[in-house]
Amino acid sequence: MGFFSKVKTLWKGDAGPQTDAQPVADGDTRASSTPTDESAPWRDALTLELRQAEPRLSQWLEVIVSGIDVAGPELWQRLIFLFTALQAPEDEARKFVAAFESWLDQMGYLRVSEFKSELQYRLALALDLEDEEDERDRLFLKLSEGVAKTKQQITRRIDSLISAHGELDDDFWDQLEEIFIMADIGYESTMDLVTRLKDRARAMSVNEAAGFREVLAAELDVLFAPKKRIVAVNPPEVVMMIGVNGVGKTTTIAKLAYRAQMQGKKVLIAAGDTFRAAASEQLQIWAKRVGAGFFAKTEGADPAAVAYEAMDMAVSGGYDLLLLDTAGRLHTKTNLMEELLKIRRVLGKKHEGAPHRSILVIDATTGQNALSQTKLFNEGVGVDEIVLTKLDGTAKGGVVVAVTLGFDLPITFVGLGEGMEDLRPFNGRDFARALLGAENEEQEP
Numbered sequence: 001m002g003f004f005s006k007v008k009t010l011w012k013g014d015a016g017p018q019t020d021a022q023p024v025a026d027g028d029t030r031a032s033s034t035p036t037d038e039s040a041p042w043r044d045a046l047t048l049e050l051r052q053a054e055p056r057l058s059q060w061l062e063v064i065v066s067g068i069d070v071a072g073p074e075l076w077q078r079l080i081f082l083f084t085a086l087q088a089p090e091d092e093a094r095k096f097v098a099a100f101e102s103w104l105d106q107m108g109y110l111r112v113s114e115f116k117s118e119l120q121y122r123l124a125l126a127l128d129l130e131d132e133e134d135e136r137d138r139l140f141l142k143l144s145e146g147v148a149k150t151k152q153q154i155t156r157r158i159d160s161l162i163s164a165h166g167e168l169d170d171d172f173w174d175q176l177e178e179i180f181i182m183a184d185i186g187y188e189s190t191m192d193l194v195t196r197l198k199d200r201a202r203a204m205s206v207n208e209a210a211g212f213r214e215v216l217a218a219e220l221d222v223l224f225a226p227k228k229r230i231v232a233v234n235p236p237e238v239v240m241m242i243g244v245n246g247v248g249k250t251t252t253i254a255k256l257a258y259r260a261q262m263q264g265k266k267v268l269i270a271a272g273d274t275f276r277a278a279a280s281e282q283l284q285i286w287a288k289r290v291g292a293g294f295f296a297k298t299e300g301a302d303p304a305a306v307a308y309e310a311m312d313m314a315v316s317g318g319y320d321l322l323l324l325d326t327a328g329r330l331h332t333k334t335n336l337m338e339e340l341l342k343i344r345r346v347l348g349k350k351h352e353g354a355p356h357r358s359i360l361v362i363d364a365t366t367g368q369n370a371l372s373q374t375k376l377f378n379e380g381v382g383v384d385e386i387v388l389t390k391l392d393g394t395a396k397g398g399v400v401v402a403v404t405l406g407f408d409l410p411i412t413f414v415g416l417g418e419g420m421e422d423l424r425p426f427n428g429r430d431f432a433r434a435l436l437g438a439e440n441e442e443q444e445p
């Protein structure tokens with residue numbers, strides 16, 4: 001917690017005496033290959049190098065692994081050194097190393113090149129340094145080529161729209177509508193967005209097409225302004241995952257559990273999808289893989305009973321987080337909504353305030369269907385936030401804008417693949433700005 005700001009001051013260079021960054025000496029017994037002790041000269045050299053590096057996790061990691069080819073005591077010592085240099089508790093560092101070592105074992109990895117990106121991902125979570133990385137660049141990198149291409153096309157079309165028009169006249173707005181619709185923003189959302197843009201242009205007294213980008217950026221900033229939310233909860237925190245079948249609920253639970261475990265939380269996963277036998281097995285495998293606790297009943301059991309007993313286990317077992325999976329049968333059947341409402345009631349009765357978050361999972365590749373699903377679930381059971389999956393498999397991505405325009409709900413994470421680390425915190429504003437070309441032109445080919 002708060003490492004980010006601490007880190008910044010620490011590495012500004014004006015953070016006081018050098019001893020600030022001197023880590024506590026470690027007496028790691030595994031570090032037997034290094035015959036030296038706490039006065040080892042490599043520490044000073046490493047400290048200086050770290051202080052000179054650009055203050056980013058990726059750069060620090062480069063320094064840490066330089067000259068090391070394989071996992072082993074030397075790398076562990078250096079990692080522990082990095083933790084303490086960032087003023088993170090040393091026992092956290094040791095726990096981190098132990099967990100990472102066992103993961104390497106399990107995966108059969110040895111070479112740094114095989115595990116460096118996983119190491120960086122885990123460090124970012126453990127050290128609370130995620131914001132510091134340029135998420136947006138990485139996001140677009142991982143998105144489907146389709147989205148990247150669409151982004152380029154939109155930027156280009158808006159460029160030529162601007163250069164072809166002196167003024168923001170009717171023809172300009174008509175053509176803009178076309179561009180937005182092409183980006184899969186949808187008809188209604190497009191009409192809404194264009195109306196807003198016209199109003200904003202007027203309010204900003206922008207009449208020239210040349211000022212359009214500024215108008216667009218200003219409007220997107222307002223539309224995507226993150227809302228302050230009370231995130232504190234009376235533990236255990238209870239999260240309910242909802243959505244139609246196949247959208248990625250179970251996978252997302254595994255990914256969220258993985259993130260939370262990396263952040264040092266004790267996580268319980270409960271199989272509220274008792275509709276399919278395979279669902280519970282799939283979840284159990286995930287739970288085992290990420291090291292989370294697991295609760296299930298038999299196939300066909302009442303999902304509300306699962307919620308009831310899992311809630312008991314979460315409290316008595318001292319868990320920090322309970323993630324409840326649910327079935328994803330067709331949302332047009334009202335009984336699914338009734339079932340979900342019943343689960344909500346049971347959770348709330350057992351633990352006041354629960355569920356603290358109902359997360360609706362929607363699949364980006366379903367395009368405008370995402371909107372009708374959001375509407376149904378939001379009206380039927382209530383939704384607190386959205387996770388948009390499979391953004392790696394779509395060519396458009398305008399669905400992000402459509403969902404934000406249509407509902408007052410934040411998209412908190414996006415899924416960019418099937419792996420556990422493929423869930424990313426999402427900044428809708430940066431994404432929309434980049435997608436719709438609201439930024440100043442960059443060096444696009």
Ligand SMILES: Nc1nc2c(ncn2[C@@H]2O[C@H](COP(=O)(O)OP(=O)(O)OP(=O)(O)O)[C@@H](O)[C@H]2O)c(=O)[nH]1
Pocket residue numbers: 243244245246247248249250251252273279327328329389390391392393414415416417418422
């Ligand atoms: N490419 C990609 N695939 C994903 C992503 N998220 C989930 N998937 C895949 O989508 C498929 C369905 O995921 P599940 O997690 O089983 O979906 P579900 O909502 O639990 O499905 P039901 O339990 O049948 O309702 C699986 O093959 C996942 O690997 C993602 O972000 N990107």
Ligand SMILES: [Mg+2]
Pocket residue numbers: 249250251273279325
């Ligand atoms: Mg499932």
